[in-house]
Structures are given as structure tokens and as C-alpha cells.
Amino acid sequence: MIDIHTHILPGVDDGAENWNDTLDMARAAVSEGITTIIATPHHANGRYINSAVEVVEHTRYINEQLFAEGVPVTILPGQEIRVHMDLLEAWSRAELLPLASSNYVLIEMPSSHIPKEMEELIHELHIMKLKPIIAHPERNAEVMKNPQRLAELLERGAFAQVTSHSLLGGFGRRVEKLAWTLCRNGLIHIVSSDAHHVERRGFRLREAYDVIGERMGEQWYNYFINNAQCVLEDKNFNSLPTINIPKGMLRRMLTYFHHV
Helix, strand or coil: CEEEEECCCCCCCCCCCCHHHHHHHHHHHHHHCCCEEEECCEECCCCCCCCHHHHHHHHHHHHHHHHHHCCCCEEEECCEEECCCCHHHHHHCCCCCCCCCCCEEEEECCCCCCCCCHHHHHHHHHHCCCEEEEECHHHCHHHHHCCHHHHHHHHCCCEEEEEHHHHCCCCCHHHHHHHHHHHHCCCCCEEECCECECCCECCCHHHHHHHHHHHHCHHHHHHHHHHHHHHHHCCCCCCCCCCCCCCCHHHHHHHHHHHC
16 A cells, blocks of 8 residues: 655654654554555645755655665655645745656645635646645535535546545544445545554544545455555546446435535
């Protein structure tokens, strides 16, 4: 398995606090069958700044240490980039990183709303040949109130990543219900852990994939697994499995969710 969204680098954000936490997380990942982890520390979220050059250097050092410890997992560099007014200029200054040297970029919206510049940002990133992946939209208050807003962003060219803990109830019943609604309606392209700490918030990626297989079938299980590989290989995501939803049903289902 490949995990494209984690906070495994030590001492850089609210994830692993030190090397021992990083080592524990790496070993836990291996025990779940995770072979490759993209480190995505928070960047420009008002609290943390983790520039591209720093993340690359941290990642190189951690790989050396994990190799010395005999932990068979590879860490690749990335960032969880908060949407902010200077984002495009920061990219031109080489302060930002894509995921694992691909053209995919992990971007984070505020938890309270969808920024008014979001659609324009997606458009501009596409002009730059970048593929924005929206981190954990199921935990965004505006998407929760009106899931159709996420569908509109995807129509503009964005992709979306759901968190394993959301699917498993780790953020409460309402987030869990929305996470599954988005998945079943083809509004999620990739699953990852957003792991921060072995005890506080571990990976649970294997568990999430297993439940996806049980609830949605093998096609969807393979779809999400393969899309994570597509990030590493910088390939386009796979075509969605067949969704047998009558015309207009998506809007009605999402409207129904808003009222339950």
C-alpha cells in the first residue's frame, strides 16, 4: 500500500514530535503493509511553515535513519499546502512541493469554509500542469452543509482525498456518513491516513481498504489502491468504477444527506 498524506517527519508540525515517534509510525506502517509513505507536513496554514528545501532534506535524513534501523519503508517528500493568496507565487519561488515529484499537489482548505478563490486556484494550477488533490473534504463545514460544492470543484478539475479515520468513524458519525456518501457517489479519488501519531492518530489504512472492499466491492478497493500508485508514477487516475445512479440522483442524495 501507498499512503500519500502523512505527518511522519519529526518535530515539524503537529505530527511526529521526535525521531522515536517517526520510528514507531514507520514500523506501524510496515505492519499494515504500507511500503511507501509521502510525508506531507503542514505548510502555510498560519501555524507551520515547512518549505520545499527543508522537507526534502528532512525526508532524505529520515530515509537514511530508517534504512539503518532496518525498517523497509520509503519516505517521499510532499506538503499539505493550505490554500492562501500567495500560493501561486510561492510555487514560482520554489517554496512548494508536489507529491513525490509528480504533478499532483495536496492542498488543504480551511475546515470552516471553501475559500472564494478556490475555483480560480484550481484553474490556475491546471494551466501550470499541476493536479490539485483536496485533502479530507469530508471534514470541511461547507462541504458537510452542501456536498454539491465539492462536486463543483471536481468539475473544475480538482481531485479529492478521504481520510481512513473518517471512513472508520474516527471523526464522528456525521463525518463518517458524509465520507461514505462522497465515496459512493464517485467524488473521492484516493484514500490515505493523514497519520499523525501511532496512538493519537495512526494509519488504519488497511482497515479502511478492507471496509471499502466489504461495502463497495472489489472494483472500488482496486480503484483506490491503484490511484495511490498513480500518484507515485505521475499517471492519470483510473476511470471510476460503474456507478448505477439514475440521472439527477446524485443531487437528490446529497440534498438528502444535508437534511439528516
